[in-house]
Amino acid sequence: MDGEQSVVFAGFTLNPQRQQLQFNGQQLDTYAKVIDFLVLLTAQPDQLVTKEHILDTLWPEQFVSEASISRLVSDTRQLLAQYAPDVTFIQTVRGKGFRFVQPVTDIAPATVADDVPVSEARPDAVTQSEKKYRNPLTVLAIAIAVLGITGWFLTSYFSNSSNTLLVDNEARIVVLPVNVTTGDVQDSWAEFGVMSMLTQQLREFPSLQVTDTDSVIRGLSVIPYASEASADRQFEAVCQALGCTTLVIPSLSIQGGKPQMSYQLVQRTFKSPRYQFEHEDVMSAARQMISHAMQQLMPRQKQRLELQPLYSDNSQANVQFALGVSALYHADYPTAIQTLSMAVEQHADFFWAKAYLADAHYRQGNYEEAVTLIDTLQEASPSFRARLFLGNLQSNILYASGELAASIAITKSLLDELKNANEPEWLGSFLMNTGSSYTSLGELDNATMYLRQAIDVFVEAKLGLREAQARLNLGNALFLQSPNSAAAFDQYELSANLFREFGANAYLAYALTAQAQYKRNIGRFTDASTMLDTITELYQQAGDQEGLLFVDIERADLAVAQQDLQTGLVYAQKAYEGAGDQFTYVRSYTAAMQSLLYLELGELAPIEALLAEQDKYQWFDPRANFVLLRASLAHRRGDLEGAVTLARKVKQSLGEQWTDKHQRYLDCFVHDAQRNQRSAMDYMQGRFKPTN
Incomplete structure (x- = not known):
């Protein structure tokens, strides 16, 4: 205890040396970054702690975007709010940083609760010499979700989520039986049933080492294991006996009259928050939990972008450029625009800062700004690779604007230039873009031809994430050719598995949406609704506004499939209004969808205007x-x-x-x-x- 100093605020006790947080003497489960963040804030109560200082302190010598801070602040606020819901602890100073606004009291070692030994609160208590290993997120790399054409690889890895457990290929995972505390004998099936469901899904991936259910159950019968013990004690007992490095601890309870599935992930040097999932029935809650756990436990592939060849001769501008590209590939588009704009301000002729700034504007839906930048850059007589980058961006903007024929014309002209170039990622990407445009035009034979060629290129070049994107697009084309076909579903499933491996949640949401459509079309409405809840969470995490509009469309389709036309119309109208002039496919599709629903309801007056709106765009649906x-x-x-x-x-x-x-x-x-x-x-x- 000698030399330890703790701080107290609003019933919480924070011990930096032990990396512990207690509330009224109760040990709280969290991860190390939250502790470090609270230490940083409470060291300067009522004082502004800038974002720059947070980045420098918590992520030293790493390029991460401000989205990492946002996630950390959100997780910290949620944790504190569980125990003091009516108290404000962290105040946001817009554009600058944060301040801790509750009174903080430093307490001497003698006043720290000595009746809870460290060995009991956390069996793997960390000594000062071991402390550098507390947080695996600073040493484990997560995949960058490549959301666009990438021809070069980043030298630094960026953390995608500050509370995501990362599992490497050497990890052995054990899933425990569900601790059922509902008091209802009808829920007893979940103890081994849900355990088996999650274990089986994890064992489908050869890269994961997952102990089978029977072996776990046999092992638990001969060791001193108690489901009521702390997470640390369960980890020590189970993993010492079964040789695991990652333990999944699920439970089932009743909260507010509804079943709640929850789980926690434990490693020797890491403990996740307890993730919770409420639903009207146990099976739906279990499916949501399993989907979330799969995302957490999949080993992350690593794809890197080398930025140094793109740097300018201005070192300060280069730092902003790297931060901007990091934000761009984490889908934090406002931060990307801000930092890339700063790079351009510091070096007005920084070609690649402007190019990636145009890309960020495009992804944010600012098409006019993107086009203006592209026009300026094309006047600079760019290199071959630069012309590919700008041409792809032009094609994407045209595609997003519904000008599909013009988009195809650009990609096909660049394909001719790529035939003799050793650029497999560019070649595959342009083949994929061309195939996707043909899909939207309804030329499905051309679409599948180009998309299969793209897949072949990506497979040969071992570009797994791009392969997943191409398979998702091929699934769309095959679905339009033959709805609910096994061939389409196979492509969706293959793409979803690859997206999980790369942690590409935005694309994973697209693939899961396709699977939800399949569930809906075969009449499994509850399954489809549960999947849509998971998809909504993924889109929210990715900040994907268009994706959330697609969820509204899916909810409209689901309501219609259940003969609830009025609810379907409400969701279709919501997506139509949300699309505005920015998301033209959603606008076109929901114009047609509303027309069909009004037609079925016998309300003909709005239909002509909706069909006229649909005619503004080239999007084609042959159904x-x-x-x-x-x-x-x-x-x-x-x-x-x-x-x-x-x-x-x-x-x-x-x-x-x-x-x-x-x-x-x-x-x-x-x-x-x-x-x-x-x-x-x-x-x-x-x-x-x-x-x-």
Whole structure:
């Protein structure tokens, strides 16, 4: 105890030497960065602690974005709020930093609670000589989610989440039985059932070493193990006997009348927060927990960008440039724009700072700013690689703006230049972009051809994250060719597994959305809804506004599948308004979706304006109920011959894409035209409604 100094505030006791935080004598579970952050703040109560000082102190000699600070502040506030919900501890000083606003009292060693030995509170208590190993997040690397074309590799690794457990390929994982405390015998299945579900999913990945369920259960029967013991004691007892390095401790309880699944991850030098998942039923809560645990436990692949060849001769500008690119690849676009703009201010002719600034503006949806920068840069006669970068960016902006033919024209012209160049990532990326544009235009044979070529290039070059992106896009094309086909689902599943390995949560959300669609289409509505909850969390973590709009679309589709058209219309309207002029695909899709729902509800007045909005863009959806909307509207208005004429025009334009589902609509229209009498029709499915 000699030499230890603690601080007390609002019932909390913070012991920096032991890396401990207590509330009214109760030991709290958290991770080392939270402790370090609180030590930093409480050392200067009521004083501004700048973001720069936080970065320099907690992440020395590392390039990390301000998003890491935001996550750390959020985690710290959540932890303190669990025990003192009505007290404000950390005040944000906008644009500058943070200050600790509660009174802080330093207490001498003799007044520290001596009745809780360190060995009991934390069996792996850290000595001063061991302290540098307390926080594995400072030494373990997490993948950079490559959200765009990357031709070079960063020399530094950036932490993607300040409270994410990172598991390397040598780790052995043990999942414990669920500690069920609901008092309901019907929940007893979860003890071994949920344990088995998570274990089996983890064992599907060869890179993970996961002890099988039977071995764990046999081992627990012969060791002094108690589920009520502290996380540290459970780790010592179980992992000493079973040889594990990572322990998963799940539990099931009732909170506010609802089942709550939770789990904690424990290593010798790391303990996660207890992650909690509430739902209306145990299985749904368990699925959410398992999905979250999978993201935490997947070993992270490492992809690096080498920035040094892109540096200017201004060292200060280079620092801002590196910070900006770090923020960009962590999807922290406001920070990226801010720091890259500073780099340009410090060195006006910094080509690559301007290029990445244009990329950041594009990703933030500031297309005009991005185009202005690109035009300026193209006047500078850039190198071959620079022209590829700018050309790809131009193509992406055109694609996002709905100008698909123009986007394809750019990528195909650059593909010609790449044929003889040894640039596999660029080649594969342009093939993928071209295939994606063809998908949106409805030219699915061309789409699948280009996307398969892209996958071949990425596989040969061992570019796993890019392969995952291409597989996701191929799944979309195959889905449009044949909804719910096994081929499409296989591509979605392969892409999701790869995204997990790279920690690319934004892309993982896209892949999981496709799987949720599959669940919805086969009638597993509860499963689909649970997956959408997980997807929402992923998009929120990534700050992906367009992704959240896609979730609204999926919720609309899910409501419609359950015959709740009014709720479907509410979600479709929400996504339509949220899209504005920025997210043109969402705008186009939800214009058509609302039209279809109004048609089904018999409210025809808004439809013409919505179809006119849809016509502004080149986005194409060949599904029967969408592509035949105008014919269906004519039929609903009683223009029976007009409905037939419009449907036959669509048939001629679709060619081989015309399917039996399309033909059902045409057959209904012809039937009524021949009888000169309109029948009540289900415009969602293309069939007559049953008569009473």
